[in-house]
Amino acid sequence: MVSKTEETQLNRLENQVDNGGGGAWEYLCLVRKLKVRRSEKVLKHGLSILNDPKKRSALGPEEWTLYEQVAIAAMDCQCLDVAKDCIKVLQKKFPESKRVGRLEGMLLEAKGSWAEAEKAYSSLLEDNPLDQVIQKRRVAMAKAQGNISGAIECLNKYLEIFMADHDAWRELAEIYVSLQMYKQAAFCYEELILSQPTVPLYHLAYADVLYTLGGLENLQTAKKYYASTIDLTGGKNTRALLGICLCTSAIAQLSKGRNKEDKESPELQSLAATALEKDYKQRASDKLGLLTSALRSLKI
Amino acid sequence: MAEDLVLDTAIRDWVLIPLSVVMVLIGILRYFVSKLMRSSQVPDPKIVKEGQVIVRARNLRAGANFIPPKSFRSRRVYFSNEENGLLFVPKGQAQNAQAQMFSDPNMAMDMMKKNLSMIIPQTLTFAWVNFFFSGFVAAKIPFPLTQRFRSMLQNGIDLSTVDVSYVSSRSWYFLNLFGLRGLFSLILGEENATDDTQRMMQMSGFGFDPTKSLGAEKDGLDIVQHEWALPKFEHRAEAVLKKLIR
Numbered sequence: 038m039v040s041k042t043e044e045t046q047l048n049r050l051e052n053q054v055d056n057g058g059g060g061a062w063e064y065l066c067l068v069r070k071l072k073v074r075r076s077e078k079v080l081k082h083g084l085s086i087l088n089d090p091k092k093r094s095a096l097g098p099e100e101w102t103l104y105e106q107v108a109i110a111a112m113d114c115q116c117l118d119v120a121k122d123c124i125k126v127l128q129k130k131f132p133e134s135k136r137v138g139r140l141e142g143m144l145l146e147a148k149g150s151w152a153e154a155e156k157a158y159s160s161l162l163e164d165n166p167l168d169q170v171i172q173k174r175r176v177a178m179a180k181a182q183g184n185i186s187g188a189i190e191c192l193n194k195y196l197e198i199f200m201a202d203h204d205a206w207r208e209l210a211e212i213y214v215s216l217q218m219y220k221q222a223a224f225c226y227e228e229l230i231l232s233q234p235t236v237p238l239y240h241l242a243y244a245d246v247l248y249t250l251g252g253l254e255n256l257q258t259a260k261k262y263y264a265s266t267i268d269l270t271g272g273k274n275t276r277a278l279l280g281i282c283l284c285t286s287a288i289a290q291l292s293k294g295r296n297k298e299d300k301e302s303p304e305l306q307s308l309a310a311t312a313l314e315k316d317y318k319q320r321a322s323d324k325l326g327l328l329t330s331a332l333r334s335l336k337i
Numbered sequence: 338m339a340e341d342l343v344l345d346t347a348i349r350d351w352v353l354i355p356l357s358v359v360m361v362l363i364g365i366l367r368y369f370v371s372k373l374m375r376s377s378q379v380p381d382p383k384i385v386k387e388g389q390v391i392v393r394a395r396n397l398r399a400g401a402n403f404i405p406p407k408s409f410r411s412r413r414v415y416f417s418n419e420e421n422g423l424l425f426v427p428k429g430q431a432q433n434a435q436a437q438m439f440s441d442p443n444m445a446m447d448m449m450k451k452n453l454s455m456i457i458p459q460t461l462t463f464a465w466v467n468f469f470f471s472g473f474v475a476a477k478i479p480f481p482l483t484q485r486f487r488s489m490l491q492n493g494i495d496l497s498t499v500d501v502s503y504v505s506s507r508s509w510y511f512l513n514l515f516g517l518r519g520l521f522s523l524i525l526g527e528e529n530a531t532d533d534t535q536r537m538m539q540m541s542g543f544g545f546d547p548t549k550s551l552g553a554e555k556d557g558l559d560i561v562q563h564e565w566a567l568p569k570f571e572h573r574a575e576a577v578l579k580k581l582i583r
Binding site: 197199230231232234258260261267272281305308309312 | 405567570
């Protein structure tokens with residue numbers, strides 16, 4: 038996760054570099070450290086350093102890290118020739134390096150020659166079966182080929198060992214949602230909430246999944262998670278506010294016939310609705326009519 | 338007495354400077370030797386998995402109140418049931434884990450290499466210093482010091498009348514041994530500095546028994562009282578919204 042101060046720092050540096058203010062290397066270091074994906078900028082500024090022999094040699098041994106970074110960014114931008122050149126330089130410097138081997142595999146992958154990439158990866162995995170990056174690449178490759186069930190299989194195998202890797206859990210959750218396997222997705226989101234209990238996005242996604250699953254109990258749980266999202270975001274999350282309204286009306290419909298032991302706060306929905314109206318009034322007053330009619334249709 | 342002691346410039350040229358230079362050179366040599374001997378070890382999947390299980394179980398314990406009771410209970414059973422739970426260690430297995438670690442020749446080899454590259458040069462240089470330079474007063478520091486520093490600065494000289502600000506050659510060796518880290522990090526780059534204290538930390542990490550922490554984690558998980566925190570959140574959300582609307 039990139040924190041807000043880090044992001045503003047990054048943006049400031051990016052601005053500075055874009056306008057020719059120098060500090061390109063610092064920018065690239067920060068991008069690497071935060072693991073953000075700004076491939077176009079990285080490619081542009083990284084190449085400008087690499088093409089200038091004086092600047093390049095000033096980096097010392099960091100030069101090779103930069104080659105790697107630029108190569109990956111180039112593959113992301115489909116500048117395969119640039120990537121190829123970078124990898125060639127690295128190959129010359131570090132023959133037999135597994136890290137370079139990984140890059141070559143990625144280049145094959147970027148070209149779309151899946152079979153060859155698979156071969157490269159599996160030979161690398163033979164040497165070190167616990168290479169996390171390569172295992173993740175295989176998942177990505179399966180996904181890119183449209184082989185979703187293969188991706189799930191790979192991910193599950195990966196998670197069997199690296200079960201504390203929450204990024205992998207998140208990927209799995211999103212794949213399950215895309216396949217409408219909500220029960221499995223709910224499990225993954227629970228795992229994410231466990232590993233980072235204060236990230237509102239996971240609460241929100243979990244609530245969404247529970248709401249989609251339906252059923253009285255799930256709806257009530259979903260409402261609670263929407264409420265926790267509101268608490269964690271300070272009421273700024275529109276999706277959570279709408280979720281509260283939807284959940285309340287769905288719960289009311291389901292429990293219409295039964296005796297109403299409404300120990301849950303009935304106030305929450307009206308509060309959420311008012312907050313929504315206020316928010317819309319401030320930021321999109323022309324859409325206020327849509328909102329009020331939608332809310333009215335939910336009214337019990 | 339102490340003021341009368343004049344150090345020969347030859348001592349500076351033939352003891353102080355050579356000693357420092359040799360220490361630096363040996364440090365660099367050691368770095369390259371240890372780099373040569375370093376073998377990339379493939380971690381055992383079982384150990385990696387155990388570490389990850391512990392992290393995940395710890396997460397479960399810490400965040401238990403954030404997931405519904407049913408989910409928590411199923412996870413707890415998954416982790417700590419007595420048949421095939423991830424944290425459950427069969428009795429017989431627990432003991433031979435350590436023995437197995439010692440019998441693993443690769444591990445012993447690695448430790449040997451680390452030890453060799455650390456201890457051999459140190460003993461050699463110490464012997465060299467002792468043999469050639471024992472009893473030299475090699476330098477004088479430009480400020481007075483209290484008696485307590487005598488054992489630090491005048492190792493190898495058993496004279497209580499010499500002023501403490503004189504440094505014996507053996508003490509100079511020790512000062513170099515421990516004080517050159519900053520210089521190494523300048524020469525060899527930040528992380529490459531051969532750090533003895535760090536090495537010792539790594540050494541003590543050896544012999545750590547993962548099965549023990551698995552058992553501890555299991556016990557911790559067994560006694561967790563699950564109290565779902567989410568119902569409270571509804572009230573808190575209400576309070577937040579009330580504040581927002583106002």
